[in-house]
Every structure is written in structure tokens, then in C-alpha cells.
Amino acid sequence: MRRVALISLLLVTSAGLGCLLELTPGVNCGDGFWDAAEECDPGVPASYEDACAEKNRPGGVAKCNPESCQIEASILECARCGDGFVDTEAGEECDGNNFNGQACVAGGQLQCIGCRVDRTACFECGNGARDEGEECDYRESSPGDFKEIKSCNELDSPYSPIVEYGSGTSNKCGTDCRWERSTCSYCGNDQRDDPTPLTFQGGLPSLDEVCxxxxxxxxxxxxxxxxxxxxxxxxxxxxxxxxxxxxxxxxxxxxxxxxxxxxxxxxxxxxxxxxxxxxxxxxxxxIGIENACTKDLVEGQPQGNSRCR
Known part of the structure; x- marks a missing residue:
């Protein structure tokens, strides 16, 4: 009987003291509630669905880790083919009309298919063979081709057909699969030319001609x-x-x-x-029949302001 009374007294005394305990918010990831300790909750899309937009990738879809309730919004999640951004981390080579600075080496048009660069419409400069649209190929399998001297008269100038090359030779193929023209000259084309660029890339102009x-x-x-x-x-x-x-x-x-x-x-x-x-x-x-001057001669001498015909 005394034991029961003592226990009752202790309970009453403890309650009267009003003891307060600090509680750490719990993480119940996946319970459908976005708790204070969570970045997101898989069951609450609003807690993470705008995360890609904050990274300038509004077309991407962020994720919420179902174990840690942390937002996953790296480029791998947010990149989307067709958003106009070339995200190489996500394996993209291009996106729409954005080729990230790439271009056909010798002309033609790159195409972007599935965010991969398609070069089928490019001139295949550098593949070791002379393809359509190429004057030469700097990686040709027969180096002897470049021992042959190419006459500049056979090459188009930047102003063909109005102004053609008149002299010079070339034996070097450029990385654009065109014959190097810096050794060409307009001299010899029977047109007196002022200083004019020799190559399609500009470069040094030709020298001034007096004849x-x-x-x-x-x-x-x-x-x-x-x-x-x-x-x-x-x-x-x-x-x-x-x-x-x-x-x-x-x-x-x-x-x-x-x-x-x-x-x-x-x-x-x-x-x-x-x-x-x-x-x-x-x-x-x-001579002796006609006069070389514009006025008649007097005693064999021109008069006044007489001038040569």
C-alpha cells in the first residue's frame, strides 16, 4: 500500500515540474508531405518540378531522391534535346541550329539529328579522297599528287570569271581542300589590276600593277x-x-x-x-604629204599654238 502511494506521489511531483524536451524534426521521405527538413518530397511535385527552370533549362524534369528527399537537377536531368542548348555533359553534339561552333570544313551544311551532328551534307574535306566540291584533299593517300605543280591559271580566283589569275603555281593543299593561292598572281592576265586579295580567305593582297x-x-x-x-x-x-x-x-x-x-x-x-x-x-x-601639226606650217615651221596630231 505504501509503494503504491509513493509511486503516485512521484508521478504528481514530476508532472508539477513541467519538464520541456527539444524535438528534432523527423524526415519521413515519401510520406507525401513536404517537411521542413526535406528539400522535396517525391509525393509533392511542386517541391521539385521547377528546379530545372532555375538552371535555365525549363524543358527539363528534375527528380526528388526517394531516400534522401534531395532535389536532383543536374544537367543530366535537366538537359532536353530541342531546347536550343548544347549540353555536352548529357551527350549532345548540337541542338537545333546550335552547332556549338562546329561547321563543315570545306563547305556544305551540318545537320542536327537527335542532337547528334550529321555531316552527310558536308564536303568530306580531309578524308583522304577528292570528293565533289573539293579541289584537292590535304590527307590524300598519294602524297605524290602534291609534287605536281598546279598552275594558277587553272584555278578560280575570288573574282572569277571577271578577274582571273595570270601567273604563278601552287603545290600545297589547304585544310579547306582548296589549292593554296598565296603564290598566285594576277600579273599576266592582260588586265592592269590594283591591289586585290589573292585568296578566298583574304590574306595578303596582290601588288599594285602599272602594266x-x-x-x-x-x-x-x-x-x-x-x-x-x-x-x-x-x-x-x-x-x-x-x-x-x-x-x-x-x-x-x-x-x-x-x-x-x-x-x-x-x-x-x-x-x-x-x-x-x-x-x-x-x-x-x-611625211611631206600631210602635216603632223594641227595648223599649217609657215616656211616649214609650226605657228602659234599648233599641236601634234
Whole structure:
């Protein structure tokens, strides 16, 4: 009887003291409730379904780990083929029109199929064979092909067919499967060309030409003739010449006399003046029959402002 009374007293005393205990929130993962200690709960989609959007991958589907209730939203979960992002960690090579900087080496068009790059529409530059659209292949199985010198006259210039190469050779195939053109020249195409890029990639331009075939830059030729003819009167003279092999200068003609003469429009020479009118050199059979000057001669001498025909 005393034991029962003692136990009752102890219970009453303990209750009167009001003892408080701190409780740690429990993790009941998968119970369908998003508890404070959980990042998410598999049974509450709202707790994790926007996690991929926060990583700029709104088309992805995040997961909630059923054991730890931690959100799983790595690129592996969030990447989706077709979202426009190339996620290489997820095995993507491309996505839509995004090829992550890749391109066909020698032309053509990449295609993205299932986020994998399809090169069937590319020119197969570098595969060791000359495919359609290639001038050469820098990995050809027969290196002897490149010992053959390729004439630049057979190659298109960046301005073909308006301006073609006139000289030069190439024996190097570029990584774009086109013959290297830096050794080509427009000199020899019978067109006097200003500095112009030699290659499709730009590169160094060709040098300025003063002549090419019969085409000349007139002020340069007149200056050359003044020097060759020792002219001190700054006349517009004509003389014989040939165009140098590089088209950049004039040279004396080995087959013709210097032939210094006054061009049409220059004052006709009087006795003692150097250089006849060029008309006389061009029409020797008419000398004495026709006048080389625009006005009649008086006692064999040109008058006033008479000029060469």
C-alpha cells in the first residue's frame, strides 16, 4: 500500500515540474508531405518540378531522391534535346541550329539529328579522297599528287570569271581542300589590276600593277618615258617599253628603238626642239604629204599654238 502511494506521489511531483524536451524534426521521405527538413518530397511535385527552370533549362524534369528527399537537377536531368542548348555533359553534339561552333570544313551544311551532328551534307574535306566540291584533299593517300605543280591559271580566283589569275603555281593543299593561292598572281592576265586579295580567305593582297599586257597606267608610263628620254620640259612623251614580268615596272624594249616622241596634243616642235610628234613615227609614208601639226606650217615651221596630231 505504501509503494503504491509513493509511486503516485512521484508521478504528481514530476508532472508539477513541467519538464520541456527539444524535438528534432523527423524526415519521413515519401510520406507525401513536404517537411521542413526535406528539400522535396517525391509525393509533392511542386517541391521539385521547377528546379530545372532555375538552371535555365525549363524543358527539363528534375527528380526528388526517394531516400534522401534531395532535389536532383543536374544537367543530366535537366538537359532536353530541342531546347536550343548544347549540353555536352548529357551527350549532345548540337541542338537545333546550335552547332556549338562546329561547321563543315570545306563547305556544305551540318545537320542536327537527335542532337547528334550529321555531316552527310558536308564536303568530306580531309578524308583522304577528292570528293565533289573539293579541289584537292590535304590527307590524300598519294602524297605524290602534291609534287605536281598546279598552275594558277587553272584555278578560280575570288573574282572569277571577271578577274582571273595570270601567273604563278601552287603545290600545297589547304585544310579547306582548296589549292593554296598565296603564290598566285594576277600579273599576266592582260588586265592592269590594283591591289586585290589573292585568296578566298583574304590574306595578303596582290601588288599594285602599272602594266599588264597592253594595258598601262598612263601617268606611270609618261614618267618612265620622261626619264628614258631625258626630258626636261615635262612633256607628255611616248616611248618604247616592255612590261616587267612582275607587272610593277616598265623596262626598255630589246626589239625596238627608244622612239621618244610627243604625244597628240603636245605643242609641235620647232627647229632645235627635241622629239618629233608621234604622228610622224606612226605615219612615215605620209611625211611631206600631210602635216603632223594641227595648223599649217609657215616656211616649214609650226605657228602659234599648233599641236601634234
Amino acid at each position: 599588264d599586257g597592253e594595258e598601262v597606267r598612263v601617268p606611270d608610263l609618261e614618267e618612265y618615258c620622261r626619264l628614258q628620254c631625258n626630258d626636261v620640259d615635262d612633256l607628255a612623251l611616248r616611248c618604247s617599253y616592255k612590261c616587267a614580268e612582275d607587272c610593277r615596272t616598265f623596262e626598255p624594249s630589246e626589239d625596238m628603238a627608244l622612239g621618244c616622241c610627243r604625244k597628240s596634243g603636245e605643242l609641235c616642235p620647232v627647229d632645235g626642239d627635241p622629239f618629233p610628234c608621234c604622228w610622224e613615227l606612226d605615219n612615215p609614208e605620209k
